[in-house]
Each structure stands twice: as C-alpha cells, then as structure tokens.
Amino acid sequence: MSDNTASDTPVVYCQDVQRIYQQESVPVYALRGANLTITAGEFVSLAGPSGSGKSTLLNVIGGLDGFDAGEVTVGGTSLGALNASELAQMRLEKVGFVFQAYNLIPVLSARENVEFILQLQGVSSQERQERANSALQSLGLGDLGDRRPGELSGGQQQRVAIARAIVTEPVLLLADEPTANLDSKTTSELLEVLQQLNQQQGMTIVTATHDPIVMSYTSRQVAMMDGEIHQDSAMAS
Amino acid sequence: MIRLAWRNLQRNKSRTWLTAGGIGFSVLLVSFAMSMQSGSYEIMIDSATRYFSGHGQVSDASYIDQPRFERTVPNATALQAELETIDGLSVMPRVQAFAVVSMGEKSLGGMAMGVDFAAETRFLDIYDNVIEGQIPRASDEALIGSSMARNLGARVGDELIVLGSGKQGAVAAAIFIIAGIVETGQVELDRTLVFAPIAGVAEAFYLQDEAHMLLLMVENLSQLGAIGAQIETKLTGPLALQTWQELMPMIEQSIELDKAGAQLFYSLLLILVVFAVVNTFVMVLFERTREFGLFMALGMRPWQVIGQVQFEALLLSLLGIGLGLALALPLINYLSAVGIPLEYMGGEEAARQMQMGSFDRLFPKATLASLLTAPMVMIVGTQLAALVSTVRVRGIHPVSALRVE
Ligand SMILES: Nc1ncnc2c1ncn2[C@@H]1O[C@H](COP(=O)(O)OP(=O)(O)OP(=O)(O)O)[C@@H](O)[C@H]1O
Ligand SMILES: [Mg+2]
Numbered sequence: 001m002s003d004n005t006a007s008d009t010p011v012v013y014c015q016d017v018q019r020i021y022q023q024e025s026v027p028v029y030a031l032r033g034a035n036l037t038i039t040a041g042e043f044v045s046l047a048g049p050s051g052s053g054k055s056t057l058l059n060v061i062g063g064l065d066g067f068d069a070g071e072v073t074v075g076g077t078s079l080g081a082l083n084a085s086e087l088a089q090m091r092l093e094k095v096g097f098v099f100q101a102y103n104l105i106p107v108l109s110a111r112e113n114v115e116f117i118l119q120l121q122g123v124s125s126q127e128r129q130e131r132a133n134s135a136l137q138s139l140g141l142g143d144l145g146d147r148r149p150g151e152l153s154g155g156q157q158q159r160v161a162i163a164r165a166i167v168t169e170p171v172l173l174l175a176d177e178p179t180a181n182l183d184s185k186t187t188s189e190l191l192e193v194l195q196q197l198n199q200q201q202g203m204t205i206v207t208a209t210h211d212p213i214v215m216s217y218t219s220r221q222v223a224m225m226d227g228e229i230h231q232d233s234a235m236a237s
Numbered sequence: 238m239i240r241l242a243w244r245n246l247q248r249n250k251s252r253t254w255l256t257a258g259g260i261g262f263s264v265l266l267v268s269f270a271m272s273m274q275s276g277s278y279e280i281m282i283d284s285a286t287r288y289f290s291g292h293g294q295v296s297d298a299s300y301i302d303q304p305r306f307e308r309t310v311p312n313a314t315a316l317q318a319e320l321e322t323i324d325g326l327s328v329m330p331r332v333q334a335f336a337v338v339s340m341g342e343k344s345l346g347g348m349a350m351g352v353d354f355a356a357e358t359r360f361l362d363i364y365d366n367v368i369e370g371q372i373p374r375a376s377d378e379a380l381i382g383s384s385m386a387r388n389l390g391a392r393v394g395d396e397l398i399v400l401g402s403g404k405q406g407a408v409a410a411a412i413f414i415i416a417g418i419v420e421t422g423q424v425e426l427d428r429t430l431v432f433a434p435i436a437g438v439a440e441a442f443y444l445q446d447e448a449h450m451l452l453l454m455v456e457n458l459s460q461l462g463a464i465g466a467q468i469e470t471k472l473t474g475p476l477a478l479q480t481w482q483e484l485m486p487m488i489e490q491s492i493e494l495d496k497a498g499a500q501l502f503y504s505l506l507l508i509l510v511v512f513a514v515v516n517t518f519v520m521v522l523f524e525r526t527r528e529f530g531l532f533m534a535l536g537m538r539p540w541q542v543i544g545q546v547q548f549e550a551l552l553l554s555l556l557g558i559g560l561g562l563a564l565a566l567p568l569i570n571y572l573s574a575v576g577i578p579l580e581y582m583g584g585e586e587a588a589r590q591m592q593m594g595s596f597d598r599l600f601p602k603a604t605l606a607s608l609l610t611a612p613m614v615m616i617v618g619t620q621l622a623a624l625v626s627t628v629r630v631r632g633i634h635p636v637s638a639l640r641v642e
Contacts (some may be wrong), residue, residue, distance in 0.1 A: 112241075120541075
C-alpha cells in the first residue's frame with residue numbers, strides 16, 4: 001500500500017462503478033456506472049436530487065459499502081480486492097468520515113471521542129492526548145475538550161466530528177451532508193473550517209450536499225443524477 | 238476502553254444496578270448457603286465420629302469382614318506407639334468380645350468392650366452421657382448401658398459376671414463391679430455394652446498385647462487424608478485402615494445427597510440470573526446498534542466491538558460479585574464466630590434423632606469453594622449470556638446502522 005498523495009496519483013479513482021441493491025428481489029440501481037477522479041488537495045461537492053446516489057458513492061469510496069461492478073481506488077489501494085477486515089483497516093488509516101448526524105460517542109468527552117480512533121490505531125496514550133488536543137485546538141474547540149456531546153451545540157459537535165476525522169491524518173475526508181442539521185450561520189462557520197483544512201493543510205475533501213452555500217465554498221462541483229455523474233465543473237472548464 | 242465500558246454501564250444506572258444487584262444477591266445467597274453447608278457437614282461428621290467410632294480405625298482386614306475374636310492386631314502397644322509418632326494423631330486400643338453378662342439369676346447377651354478410659358474420655362462424647370455413677374477407675378470396674386442395667390435390675394456398686402470364650406476357645410470369666418451407667422439413646426448400645434478397662438478385659442479373655450482395633454482421632458479432620466496416607470505406610474501384613482467414610486457410610490451418603498439437592502437449587506438460581514443478564518444485553522444491542530455501526534465505520538472490527546461489550550459484561554459481573562461478597566463476607570465471618578442457634582431451626586431435636594450427640598449451634602464455614610464457586614459461575618455465565626446477543630454484532634452493517642431515520 002502506498003500513501004503517495006502526489007498530484008500524479010489520484011486520491012480517488014472511480015471507473016464505471018455500479019451498486020445495485022436488491023429490494024424485495026427488485027434491483028435498485030443506486031450507482032449505474034459512476035466515473036470520478038479526485039486529485040490531492042481538491043475540495044469537491046457532490047450535489048444532486050435525493051436518491052441520485054450521493055451517499056452510496058461516498059460509502060463506496062469510503063469502503064463502508066461494497067460495489068457490484070467497476071473499479072474503485074483510494075490512495076493507491078484498489079478496494080475491490082479487499083475483504084471486510086482489510087476494508088476496516090483502510091477506513092481506519094486512510095479515510096475520515098463526517099456524518100449528517102454527528103455520531104459522536106455520547107458517553108465520551110469531546111477529547112475522548114477524538115482519542116478513541118487513535119486508540120484503535122494503537123497510538124500511545126501520551127501521543128494520543130497531544131494529537132487530540134491539537135486537533136481540537138485547530139478547530140477552535142480548545143476549551144470544550146472535557147464536555148460530553150450532549151453539552152455541545154450542533155455546530156460544536158460537528159466540529160468535534162471533524163477533529164475526530166482528521167486526527168488520524170487521513171488521505172481523504174468524506175462528509176455526507178455535514179451541514180444539513182445546522183443553521184446558515186453555523187453552516188458558514190463549519191464550511192470555513194473545512195475550507196481552511198483544505199487550503200492550509202491540503203486535505204482532500206469530498207462532501208455530499210443539497211445546499212448551494214456549501215457548493216460555493218468548494219473548489220469543484222460535481223452533480224449526480226440517477227446514479228451517474230451528470231455534471232462536473234472540472235470537466236466543464 | 239475500560240473508561241468507555243464503565244461509562245456505558247452508568248448510562249442506564251437503574252438497569253445496571255438491577256442486574257448487578259441480581260448477580261450480587263445470588264452470589265450472596267449461594268456463597269452463604271455453601272458456607273452454611275460446609276459448616277453443617279463439618280459438625281455432622283465431627284459429632285458423629287466423636288461419639289463412638291472415631292475418625293478412623295485400624296484392624297485386621299479379616300476382622301472388618303467378620304469380627305471374629307481371634308482376628309486381632311498383634312503387638313498393639315508397639316503399633317500404637319509407632320502411629321502416635323504421626324503429628325496430630327491420637328491412638329486408642331480397644332478389645333471387644335461377645336459375652337454372657339449375668340447378675341444373680343438374670344443373664345443377657347452382651348458385648349464386653351475393653352477401652353482406655355483415660356484417653357477415650359478425652360476424645361469421645363459417649364462418656365458424657367453417664368447418668369449414674371462414674372467412669373471406671375480400677376481394672377475390675379465397668380460402665381454398662383442403661384437398658385442392660387434395667388434388664389438386669391443392676392445398680393451402681395453391684396457385681397456383674399461376664400462369661401465368654403477367649404482365645405483358642407478357652408472359657409473366659411471375669412467379675413466387674415458396676416461403676417457407672419451410660420445412656421446413649423441408641424438402643425443397640427444401651428442394651429449390650431459393657432465398658433471395662435482394656436487391661437481387665439484382655440486378661441479375662443487371654444489376650445496378650447493384642448487389640449481388635451486401634452481407634453484413631455485426628456486433631457483436624459481436613460488432615461485426615463494426609464494422615465491416613467502416612468498410617469498406611471506403617472501398616473504391615475493384613476492390617477487395614479478404615480476412615481469414617483467407611484465406618485459410617487450413611488453420613489457420607491446423606492452429605493452427598495444434600496449436596497446434590499443444594500447444587501440443583503444453586504443451578505436454578507444462577508440460571509435465573511443468567512437469563513436476566515441475557516435480557517440486559519439484548520436491550521443493550523437493540524439500543525446501541527447505531528453506535529456499534531459507528532464503531533465499525535470508524536474501523537473497528539466486529540470482534541473488537543464484541544470484545545468491548547463483553548468487557549462491559551465483565552465489569553457488570555465484577556460489580557455484582559463485589560456487591561455480593563461485600564455483604565456475604567462480614568455476615569459469614571460474624572456468624573462463624575457467633576454461630577447460629579439451632580433451637581430456632583428445630584435443629585437440636587433433629588440432631589438427637591440423628592443420634593449424633595449434641596450440638597446447639599451451627600457455625601457457617603467459609604471455604605475457598607464456598608466463596609469462589611458462585612463468582613466463577615457468575616463471570617462465566619455473564620460472559621456467555623452477553624455473548625448470546627453480542628454475536629449479532631457481526632450482522633450489523635455500518636451503512637444501514639448509521640442511516641438517518
Ligand atoms: N440499503 C439499501 N437498500 C435498497 N436501496 C437502497 C439502499 N440504500 C440506498 N438505496 C437506494 O439507492 C438509491 C440511492 O440512494 P442514496 O442514499 O445514495 O441517495 P442520495 O443521493 O444520498 O439521496 P439523499 O439526498 O436523499 O441523501 C436510492 O434510490 C435509494 O432508495
Ligand atoms: Mg444521502
């Protein structure tokens with residue numbers, strides 16, 4: 001496995017990806033031949049009507065979901081060949097996830113939530129603390145590390161989720177409608193955070209969204225329709 | 238991970254305490270009952286063996302098969318001296334012979350028993366039941382059973398003639414003065430026994446440094462096995478050792494029966510608690526499917542998630558066990574010092590009916606087995622009970638578990 005993120009190797013490479021769900025023995029085509037290449041340092045928004053396959057594509061790229069045809073490569077690793085355990089390891093090492101529902105562990109403090117994933121990686125306790133603190137710091141959560149998720153606002157919880165996603169220094173940050181539960185002011189704040197991550201640390205980010213404000217912050221806008229890439233600002237130019 | 242497990246237990250405090258309380262209560266009940274049991278067995282064995290037959294007996298193997306008079310242990314004094322070199326062991330020789338016991342016109346069949354009164358009165362309880370007169374002092378004095386005295390019309394101070402056949406069929410005859418009368422409550426003993434000093438009986442029956450048995454008493458019953466093994470190495474020829482288990486098989490059988498019954502009860506109780514734990518973890522899995530999906534999305538393997546929940550189960554069982562033992566230990570400790578008066582339980586009457594001498598208090602005894610059995614079973618049971626539901630973690634798919642409702 002190579003962690004090479006130089007611009008000549010794409011961070012994400014999808015070729016004719018199909019994902020077919022069987023619903024009561026009727027096949028549902030969630031992805032019907034999606035093609036997408038994302039290079040390091042891009043900030044991509046994935047838009048499109050409900051049911052167009054945005055979440056499915058993110059899940060496939062993130063190794064959370066399998067696919068039925070085509071090829072998917074993340075950070076140089078071809079996912080089609082990996083078994084469940086190898087996919088879990090890939091998620092742990094290479095991908096950071098941010099979900100619409102913040103999905104923090106309610107019984108752990110903000111800092112412990114961030115540390116949790118480092119613990120899964122087997123990072124020593126002292127290094128865990130240092131890295132968790134600096135991740136929280138960089139997201140403006142320096143003072144809130146000891147609070148439990150229930151004691152934080154939605155925007156703060158989502159920033160903790162981002163801290164958790166980036167603390168492992170993944171090659172790719174995937175966010176599925178991260179601002180859908182936030183008001184417009186908090187949405188803007190969160191997008192600024194993501195933009196900073198992208199511009200200052202060169203983090204490659206892909207976010208699914210319905211929200212034009214989100215798209216305005218991203219460097220590349222991709223639109224999906226019926227399980228295919230319908231429009232791509234990178235291709236248009 | 239420990240922290241996570243601990244916090245998760247605090248999530249639903251009442252359920253945690255309820256489950257831990259159930260575990261604790263069963264640990265308390267089982268370890269207390271088991272301590273009572275081992276205490277009561279000890280008392281049962283002790284009082285039964287102390288009464289008359291001793292912790293063990295050494296005799297000629299053929300005498301055990303059929304107690305014929307000539308089947309004796311030779312050189313009894315030397316063997317007694319040798320056995321007494323074993324630490325914590327006391328040895329008392331006995332001779333016994335069937336005899337006709339008569340006074341005036343009346344005659345009865347009986348058993349002349351030659352004993353070492355000085356030693357036996359120290360160890361055995363039967364001599365506490367002398368109802369008239371006293372323990373014989375001179376070699377021509379005897380202690381007889383109450384029924385025999387009644388049947389003969391004998392009183393303390395009367396003369397008894399004991400007639401039997403000694404070695405090689407020689408007629409044996411002796412005269413004893415009744416020094417005391419004993420009432421054991423056991424018809425067989427009260428009707429037949431004539432206790433006399435061993436020297437007097439041996440002489441009358443022409444025995445020379447011989448005994449029919451060497452009665453054994455150990456200081457501490459738990460050492461009987463080890464001491465028995467030492468004794469065996471010192472026994473030669475046809476001599477054989479019988480311990481109380483062989484001398485009084487009924488006692489052991491009734492203990493085994495009681496144990497089996499108790500085990501059934503404990504098993505039922507523990508199974509009940511295990512079902513409560515199963516229920517708890519079915520709920521845990523149901524409530525936290527989404528969280529487990531998240532764990533896996535973040536890169537945890539299913540077995541790691543299962544391990545995490547199993548660890549919660551372990552903490553829960555330790556909590557319950559701690560609770561149970563914290564209550565059980567002081568209770569057992571206190572009662573093993575003070576004892577439980579048996580009159581409240583009708584125990585004295587029961588003891589008398591069992592003809593085991595007297596004891597009026599039951600002392601629970603904490604043994605390793607009585608304290609550790611329930612906790613061990615609870616830990617294993619809780620783990621298995623939790624596993625019943627946690628194996629289903631493997632079926633959780635992160636995408637569907639995390640889907641926004
Ligand atoms: N587990 C599943 N079983 C069956 N069909 C599914 C499953 N998951 C998704 N689908 C179907 O696949 C298609 C794509 O779904 P997906 O969730 O990717 O859409 P989306 O673009 O994320 O929509 P939204 O904007 O509502 O989030 C939909 O038709 C959906 O019903
Ligand atoms: Mg979606």
